[in-house]
Amino acid sequence: MDNSFYSPDELAGLGLKSYGENVLISRFARLYSPGTIDIGNHVRIDDFCILSGMIKLGSHIHISAYCGLYGKFGIVMEDYSCLLYTSDAADELRCVDLGGRRIIKTKIIRSRATSPLLTSTLTHD
Numbered sequence: 001m002d003n004s005f006y007s008p009d010e011l012a013g014l015g016l017k018s019y020g021e022n023v024l025i026s027r028f029a030r031l032y033s034p035g036t037i038d039i040g041n042h043v044r045i046d047d048f049c050i051l052s053g054m055i056k057l058g059s060h061i062h063i064s065a066y067c068g069l070y071g072k073f074g075i076v077m078e079d080y081s082c083l084l085y086t087s088d089a090a091d092e093l094r095c096v097d098l099g100g101r102r103i104i105k106t107k108i109i110r111s112r113a114t115s116p117l118l119t120s121t122l123t124h125d
Contacts (some may be wrong), residue, residue, distance in 0.1 A: 004028060
């Protein structure tokens, strides 16, 4: 074992609905109901991610460590997208810098009975 990603033979044995070329899935990620998960080309899923349910990932996608996708009603991630987990420290900042790209975060509070909704906007510097 050279790294923490499944080898091509191990990937074939996971029971995914379909997957493309150059797919990297960490051995430390968890896939529940893999027969309902479609994965495109050039996809990377890092350590400690959870994917469960009906999920369709396009091509050129990165899911960073500690992210969860729970697709009871279906999730589609389009080509060239990513899912990032940020720490509690980053939650206190107005934006998160991603090396030339910045995610500006805005919290919207609908009422005291509901938790804040978080919307994000990706801008290029």
